[in-house]
Amino acid sequence: xxxxxxxxxxxxxxxxxxxxxxxxxxxxxxxxxxxxxxxxxxxxxxxxxxxxxxxxxxxxxxxxxxx
Amino acid sequence: xxxxxxxxxxxxxxxxxxxxxxxxxxxxxxxxxxxxxxxxxxxxxxxxxxxxxxxxxxxxxxxxxxxxxxxxxxxxxxxxxxxxxxxxxxxxxxxxxxxxxxxxxxxxxxxxxxxxxxxxxxxxxxxxxxxxxxxxxxxxxxxxxxxxxxxxxxxxxxxxxxxxxxxxxxxxxxxxxxxxxxxxxxxxxxxxxxxxxxxxxxxxxxxxxxxxxxxxxxxxxxxxxxxxxxxxxxxxxxxxxxxxxxxxxxxxxxxxxxxxxxxxxxxxxxxxxxxxxxxxxxxxxxxxxxxxxxxxxxxxxxxxxxxxxxxxxxxxxxxxxxxxxxxxxxxxxxxxxxxxxxxxxxxxxxxxxxxxxxxxxxxxxxxxxxxxxxxxxxxxxxxxxxxxxxxxxxxxxxxxxxxxxxxxxxxxxxxxxxxxxxxxxxxxxxxxxxxxxxxxxxxxxxxxxxxxxxxxxxxxxx
Numbered sequence: 001x002x003x004x005x006x007x008x009x010x011x012x013x014x015x016x017x018x019x020x021x022x023x024x025x026x027x028x029x030x031x032x033x034x035x036x037x038x039x040x041x042x043x044x045x046x047x048x049x050x051x052x053x054x055x056x057x058x059x060x061x062x063x064x065x066x067x
Numbered sequence: 068x069x070x071x072x073x074x075x076x077x078x079x080x081x082x083x084x085x086x087x088x089x090x091x092x093x094x095x096x097x098x099x100x101x102x103x104x105x106x107x108x109x110x111x112x113x114x115x116x117x118x119x120x121x122x123x124x125x126x127x128x129x130x131x132x133x134x135x136x137x138x139x140x141x142x143x144x145x146x147x148x149x150x151x152x153x154x155x156x157x158x159x160x161x162x163x164x165x166x167x168x169x170x171x172x173x174x175x176x177x178x179x180x181x182x183x184x185x186x187x188x189x190x191x192x193x194x195x196x197x198x199x200x201x202x203x204x205x206x207x208x209x210x211x212x213x214x215x216x217x218x219x220x221x222x223x224x225x226x227x228x229x230x231x232x233x234x235x236x237x238x239x240x241x242x243x244x245x246x247x248x249x250x251x252x253x254x255x256x257x258x259x260x261x262x263x264x265x266x267x268x269x270x271x272x273x274x275x276x277x278x279x280x281x282x283x284x285x286x287x288x289x290x291x292x293x294x295x296x297x298x299x300x301x302x303x304x305x306x307x308x309x310x311x312x313x314x315x316x317x318x319x320x321x322x323x324x325x326x327x328x329x330x331x332x333x334x335x336x337x338x339x340x341x342x343x344x345x346x347x348x349x350x351x352x353x354x355x356x357x358x359x360x361x362x363x364x365x366x367x368x369x370x371x372x373x374x375x376x377x378x379x380x381x382x383x384x385x386x387x388x389x390x391x392x393x394x395x396x397x398x399x400x401x402x403x404x405x406x407x408x409x410x411x412x413x414x415x416x417x418x419x420x421x422x423x424x425x426x427x428x429x430x431x432x433x434x435x436x437x438x439x440x441x442x443x444x445x446x447x448x449x450x451x452x453x454x455x456x457x458x459x460x461x462x463x464x465x466x467x468x469x470x471x472x473x474x475x476x477x478x479x480x481x482x483x484x485x486x487x488x489x490x491x492x493x494x495x496x497x498x499x500x501x502x503x504x505x506x507x508x509x510x511x512x513x514x515x516x517x518x519x520x521x522x523x524x525x526x527x528x529x
Binding site for chain 2: 013014016017018019021022023026029030032033034036037039040041043044045046048052053054055056059062
C-alpha cells in the first residue's frame with residue numbers, strides 16, 4: 001500500500017474522484033498527499049468482528065423530533 | 068493602558084456598577100488600536116455595533132435589569148462561527164463575501180447573556196490548513212513574541228484574549244484547535260465533551276470530531292462561559308441531551324483526594340516532550356501532590372493509532388465538505404488546506420468505515436484507562452515556535468498530545484503551566500471523563516489559585 005501510484009494509475013483515481021480536470025501543479029499535490037495517506041491506511045487495522053460497528057451509526061432519536 | 072480584568076472580575080464590577088460596559092469596551096478597543104495591526108488577531112472588527120451593544124448593556128444595568136456575568140463583556144468569535152449580518156469568511160477566499168442570514172448557537176446564547184460582540188477572530192483556513200500567507204487574511208501572530216506562532220486554528224481567539232482585547236471568545240477544536248492556541252498564548256481553553264456544546268452554525272472541519280468551546284484568561288472565566296454555552300440543542304445532531312451542572316459552583320479550590328492519571332507511555336516512548344516541558348509538567352504534578360492529589364500511571368493505546376484514525380476520518384470528511392470548490396475553484400484555496408483536502412477524494416469508502424470502527428475501539432480504550440482516575444494530565448504541547456509555513460505533509464506526520472481526546476470525545480482543558488527561558492508559556496492539559504467538565508475545571512482552577520502564572524501578561528500590552 002505504500003507504493004506510489006504510477007501517473008496512469010493516479011489519473012484513473014483522480015477521474016473517479018472528479019479531480020481529473022485539476023491543473024498539473026495540483027496533480028503533483030495530489031500524488032504527494034496520497035502517498036502520505038496510503039502510509040496511514042496501511043497502519044489501520046482491517047480485521048474486525050462482523051458486528052464491530054462504526055462510530056457514525058444512524059441515531060433515529062435525532063430525527064424523531066422532526067416528525 | 069488600563070488594568071487587565073478577567074471576565075469574572077469585570078462581571079463583578081459591572082454588577083456592582085463600579086465599571087461601565089462602555090468604559091470596559093473602550094479599554095479593549097484601545098488595545099486593539101494599539102497592537103492589532105501587528106497581531107492580526109481580528110479579521111473583522113465590529114466597533115460601532117459593539118459600542119451600541121455596550122451602551123445598551125449599560126442602560127439595562129442602570130435600569131436594574133442585570134442579566135449575569137457576561138452582561139457588558141466584550142468577546143469575539145472565531146471566524147467560522149456564523150454571525151447574522153456580519154461577514155464570516157473562515158479566512159478563505161472561497162467565502163470572502165459570505166454574510167450569514169442567521170447566528171450560530173453560541174452567538175445566540177452570548178448575545179442573550181448581554182455580551183458585547185467586538186468582532187471575528189483569525190483562524191486557519193476553514194479551521195484546518197495553516198498557518199498560511201496565501202489566504203484571505205495574513206496569519207495571526209503571538210502576543211508573547213510577534214515572531215512566534217500563536218498556533219491554530221483558533222489563533223486569533225487565543226491571541227486576542229492574551230492581549231486583553233477581549234475577555235472571552237469561542238473557538239473550535241477538531242484535533243487541538245482550542246487547546247493549541249490556548250497553550251501557545253498562555254490562556255485557558257476547554258474542548259468540552261463531544262456533544263456538550265452545540266456546533267450549530269459553526270462551519271464544519273470534520274463533523275465527527277468537531278467541538279465548539281470557550282477560551283479565556285482564567286479557568287474560572289472558562290467555567291462562566293460554559294454555564295452559558297453548554298446544553299442540548301436539537302438542531303445539532305451530535306448534541307447530547309445530558310444535564311448541565313453549574314460549572315462555577317464546581318470551583319471549590321479543593322483537589323484533595325483527586326486521582327490523577329499520567330500517560331507515561333506516551334511521554335516516555337511514543338512522543339517524549341522536550342526536557343523543559345517535561346520538567347514543567349513534573350513541577351505542576353508536584354503542585355497537585357502538595358494540594359493532596361495522588362498521581363498514578365495510565366496505559367493507553369499507542370498515540371499513533373489515535374492520530375491515524377482521526378486523520379483518515381478527517382480527510383474523508385474534509386473532502387466531502389470541499390469537493391465542489393476543489394473541482395471548480397481550487398485556486399481560491401490556500402496551498403496548505405488544498406494539499407490537506409485533495410487526497411480525500413482518493414480514499415475508499417471501506418477505509419473511512421474501517422477508521423470509524425477503529426474510533427469506537429480507541430474511544431472505549433480511553434474510557435477504560437480513565438476508569439480508576441478522576442482526570443488525566445499531560446502537556447498540551449511544546450511552547451510556541453517560530454511562525455513560518457509548515458510543510459503540508461506535517462498534517463500526516465506530526466504527532467500531538469491533543470488529537471487523541473477528539474477521538475475519545477473526552478473534555479480536555481489547556482491552561483498556562485509557567486514560562487520557558489524565552490518567556491513563552493508552557494501548557495498543562497487536563498483531561499476528564501465524558502461529560503465531567505466540572506472536575507476538569509475544578510482541577511484547573513485549583514492549579515491557577517496555587518500558582519502565580521496569571522499575574523503576567525505579554526510585554527506587548529503590559
